[in-house]
Amino acid sequence: LYNFYADPENNPLSTPTGLLEYSSSDIEKHMPDDPERPPVPHWIEKSESHDERLSSQRAEKYPLLCMSNHGRWRMHAQCDDVIWTREIETMKIRAKDGYQYEPLWLNPIEAEKRGIKHGDIVKIFNERGIVLAAAYVTERLIPRTCYIDHGSRLDPIIPGVLDRGGCINSISPTSMTSKNATGMATSGYLVQVEKVTDEEMENWKKKYPEAFNRKIDEAAGVCLDGWLIEK
Numbered sequence: 001l002y003n004f005y006a007d008p009e010n011n012p013l014s015t016p017t018g019l020l021e022y023s024s025s026d027i028e029k030h031m032p033d034d035p036e037r038p039p040v041p042h043w044i045e046k047s048e049s050h051d052e053r054l055s056s057q058r059a060e061k062y063p064l065l066c067m068s069n070h071g072r073w074r075m076h077a078q079c080d081d082v083i084w085t086r087e088i089e090t091m092k093i094r095a096k097d098g099y100q101y102e103p104l105w106l107n108p109i110e111a112e113k114r115g116i117k118h119g120d121i122v123k124i125f126n127e128r129g130i131v132l133a134a135a136y137v138t139e140r141l142i143p144r145t146c147y148i149d150h151g152s153r154l155d156p157i158i159p160g161v162l163d164r165g166g167c168i169n170s171i172s173p174t175s176m177t178s179k180n181a182t183g184m185a186t187s188g189y190l191v192q193v194e195k196v197t198d199e200e201m202e203n204w205k206k207k208y209p210e211a212f213n214r215k216i217d218e219a220a221g222v223c224l225d226g227w228l229i230e231k
Contacts, residue, residue, distance in 0.1 A: 036178035049175035052189040054144060062126045062190035064110065064146045068168045069187060071149030080153050081220040092221070093134035095121045097201070100221055101134035102166025105147035106193060111137045114195055121196040124148065126189070128171040130162045132196065146193055150186060153222045157204055157211040164211070165222055 003011035012018025016025045023039040032039060036047045051058055054065055073091040074080050086092045092100040096119075104122055116122060118137040123130050124146065133148060141147055148168045155165030163170050169186055177183035205212045215226035 031180060034178075034180055037181050048179050050173060050178075050185060052173060052185070054190075056190065058190050062192045064144060064191050064193055066124065066168070066189055066191040067145060067147045067187050068150045068172065069147075071151060074149070074151045076151045077153050078151075080151060081217070081223070083219040086219065086221065090136065093119055093136065095119060095134050097121070098218075099164070099216070101132060101164075102148060102152040102168075103136035104133035104166075104193065105136045105138055105141045107141045107143045107145070108137055108139060109143045110146070110193070111135060114193060116193070116195045121201065122193055123196050124168065124171065124191050124193050126171055126191050128174070129160065131166060131168055131171055132157075132162075132164045133166050135195075146191065155211075155214075155216075155222045157208050162204070 004013055008019065013020065015021045025039075027034065027037065027039045031037070036044055045053070045055070052065075053059070054063075070076075071091075073082075073085045073088065079085070086100060090103055093103050094100050101121060104124060106116065106122075111117070114122075116135045116137070118135055120135045122133055122135050124133060125131070131148075148166065150168055152166035152168070154163055154167040154170065156163050160170075171191065172187075173185040173189055175185065177185055215223065217223045217225075
C-alpha cells in the first residue's frame with residue numbers, strides 16, 4: 001500500500017474506483033438493495049437462509065456457537081494421518097476406548113454444566129447430524145462457544161447422520177453464505193454438546209458393528225484398508 005499512499009493517482013488499488021472503498025461501488029451499481037449483502041458491511045441479525053446466532057430461538061435447543069477454523073496441523077484433510085502430529089493433544093486425543101478423536105475445545109463453565117471432563121468422548125450435534133470428538137477443556141475459549149478444527153477425516157457410524165472421525169463440516173450449514181453470494185458457511189453455527197455415555201457407545205457398537213470393526217491404523221487413524229472389499 002505504500003506506493004498508493006505516496007502517489008494514489010499513479011498507483012491505484014484494484015478496486016473499481018482505484019481507491020479505498022468503505023462502501024462497495026460494485027454492489028451500489030448492481031444490487032444496492034440486497035438486504036443480506038449491503039454496500040457497507042454490517043451485522044445481519046437473520047438472513048433468508050441462515051439463523052445461526054446466539055440471539056436466535058434455535059439457541060434454546062443448540063446453545064453453543066461452534067467455531068471451526070483451519071487447524072495448524074493439517075491442510076484441510078491432508079496430513080490428518082501424520083503420526084507425529086497426531087501425538088499432540090491439540091491434534092488428536094486418544095480416549096479411553098483407544099480411538100484418536102478430534103479435540104473439541106470447551107470452556108470449563110460449559111464443560112461443568114454438562115458433566116464433561118478433559119478427554120471425555122462427547123457428541124456435537126444439531127438438526128443436521130452428530131459428530132463425535134474428545135473434550136479439550138480450556139479457559140482459552142469463552143463460554144457459550146466451542147471450537148473444533150475442520151478437516152478431520154470422515155469415519156461414519158451412520159453415513160450422513162453420525163460420524164466418529166470428527167468431520168465437523170458434516171453438520172455445518174448447507175446453504176450458501178447469502179441468497180446472492182456463493183460461499184460456504186462453515187464456521188459460527190449453533191450446536192449442542194453432550195457427554196457420550198458408556199451405554200450410548202455400547203448401543204452404537206451393537207447396532208452398527210461394521211462401523212466399529214472397520215480397520216483403523218492405531219497411529220494414523222482412518223485408512224484405505226478399512227474401506228477395501230476383498231473379492
